[in-house]
Amino acid sequence: MDRDLVEQARTGDREAFAVLVHQVSDGLYAIAQRTLRDPGLAEDALQNALVLAWRQLPRLREPDRFEAWIHRILVHACYDESKRARTWNANVRILPMDGPSTPDGSAAIADRDELEGAFRRLPIDQRSVFVLHHYLGLPLVEIAAMLEIPAGTARSRLHYAMLGLRDALTAEPQAPVRGGRLA
Amino acid sequence: MIDDRSLERSARSWIEEGLTAAPPHAVEAALLRIETTPQERDWHVPWRFRTMTLPARLVAAAVIGALVIAGAVALGGLGAGRSAPTPTPTTAPSSAVVSPSTGTIVAPPLAETFASSRYGYSVKYPTGWAVVPSNTLWTTIGSNLWSSGINDEIHGTAARFSGASMQLSDGQTADQWITAYASPADRAKWSRIDIGGQSGYLTADGAPAAAGAIAPSSVYFDAVVVVEGRVYNFDLDGHVDRA
Numbered sequence: 130m131d132r133d134l135v136e137q138a139r140t141g142d143r144e145a146f147a148v149l150v151h152q153v154s155d156g157l158y159a160i161a162q163r164t165l166r167d168p169g170l171a172e173d174a175l176q177n178a179l180v181l182a183w184r185q186l187p188r189l190r191e192p193d194r195f196e197a198w199i200h201r202i203l204v205h206a207c208y209d210e211s212k213r214a215r216t217w218n219a220n221v222r223i224l225p226m227d228g229p230s231t232p233d234g235s236a237a238i239a240d241r242d243e244l245e246g247a248f249r250r251l252p253i254d255q256r257s258v259f260v261l262h263h264y265l266g267l268p269l270v271e272i273a274a275m276l277e278i279p280a281g282t283a284r285s286r287l288h289y290a291m292l293g294l295r296d297a298l299t300a301e302p303q304a305p306v307r308g309g310r311l312a
Numbered sequence: 313m314i315d316d317r318s319l320e321r322s323a324r325s326w327i328e329e330g331l332t333a334a335p336p337h338a339v340e341a342a343l344l345r346i347e348t349t350p351q352e353r354d355w356h357v358p359w360r361f362r363t364m365t366l367p368a369r370l371v372a373a374a375v376i377g378a379l380v381i382a383g384a385v386a387l388g389g390l391g392a393g394r395s396a397p398t399p400t401p402t403t404a405p406s407s408a409v410v411s412p413s414t415g416t417i418v419a420p421p422l423a424e425t426f427a428s429s430r431y432g433y434s435v436k437y438p439t440g441w442a443v444v445p446s447n448t449l450w451t452t453i454g455s456n457l458w459s460s461g462i463n464d465e466i467h468g469t470a471a472r473f474s475g476a477s478m479q480l481s482d483g484q485t486a487d488q489w490i491t492a493y494a495s496p497a498d499r500a501k502w503s504r505i506d507i508g509g510q511s512g513y514l515t516a517d518g519a520p521a522a523a524g525a526i527a528p529s530s531v532y533f534d535a536v537v538v539v540e541g542r543v544y545n546f547d548l549d550g551h552v553d554r555a
Contacts, residue, residue, distance in 0.1 A: 143346060158338070163330055175339075185352055263320075291320070294319065
């Protein structure tokens with residue numbers, strides 16, 4: 130990350146910030162999309178994170194930490210979007226689908242399906258730690274520092290996320306509700 | 313039973329699938345919003361205050377000692393639908409201040425007075441400083457940045473002052489305004505200060521000035537006072553000191 134660009138953006142240079150936006154947007158969107166599992170919500174989280182980052186940039190004390198700082202803003206934007214989605218989903222009825230419970234009989238695809246369903250059922254804070262650790266490759270200590278939580282909390286969130294996924298992969302299929310999952 | 317390693321491998325492989333590029337329209341929409349979004353001001357308060365030079369203290373004393381809320385405003389306010397009275401200074405600043413570290417310091421004479429008819433306050437300042445009155449009314453919290461045209465600005469060579477005021481919204485309390493003005497974490501660091509005989513808040517108590525400050529390695533102060541339903545915001549930037 131170009132420190133000079135961050136410094137310029139801190140002092141109100143919108144062009145410098147636009148360059149930064151183009152540098153970080155793909156990475157931020159990929160994280161948001163994987164955390165929220167919904168392209169529309171991920172777009173909203175990305176936009177809100179970028180606007181909030183612009184507003185709060187003068188408060189950034191260490192320009193070298195820009196990337197970690199904006200990741201934290203994005204994670205919180207994902208929390209907000211998740212709440213919004215939950216409110217909306219509360220008004221959606223789950224309808225069972227007809228047809229076989231396993232779409233194509235492929236174990237790998239079925240596993241992905243189970244992972245997808247299980248991941249969506251995880252609390253958003255567990256999802257975030259999972260994505261930051263397994264997708265971004267960040268060590269738990271770094272994730273804890275980024276999210277301003279104790280390292281033990283980050284470890285615990287990852288542990289419970291993995292437990293949730295494990296349960297999904299080892300549990301018996303529940304045919305009546307397949308295909309009617311909520312986002 | 314799936315073992316930990318297999319589970320982790322499966323999960324990692326699964327999470328890597330999916331979109332990796334932000335939709336251009338989402339990025340453009342964000343940049344469009346940013347075009348009309350002001351940056352928040354930096355209210356960070358350092359743990360230690362920097363050591364000020366004697367000239368710095370002189371300038372500081374000159375400016376901070378000169379701040380006066382106009383009596384006309386304090387008593388009558390600038391309510392909606394009312395015309396702004398011409399403010400007049402109510403007190404004369406002291407000609408000297410005492411610094412615990414350096415003894416008595418004589419401030420430069422505050423021979424000039426600027427009265428802001430737009431915002432309803434007056435301030436005394438040293439001869440030779442340049443006055444740039446505001447050309448745009450302050451209506452949005454956080455938008456009164458330096459050189460935005462919203463503040464009245466008075467410049468010396470190594471320090472500058474800015475002032476602006478806005479009416480509280482209907483039903484809005486001073487606390488609500490201040491909460492919107494600075495984050496709760498920063499607000500806890502505010503200290504009380506007397507401004508023209510009114511109880512106000514010092515919100516950036518000698519914080520290092522960001523790039524673009526009037527003088528390198530300088531500091532700034534930001535003070536807020538609410539009088540009769542109107543919020544006044546005064547900033548000092550450069551070689552200034554709260555003394």
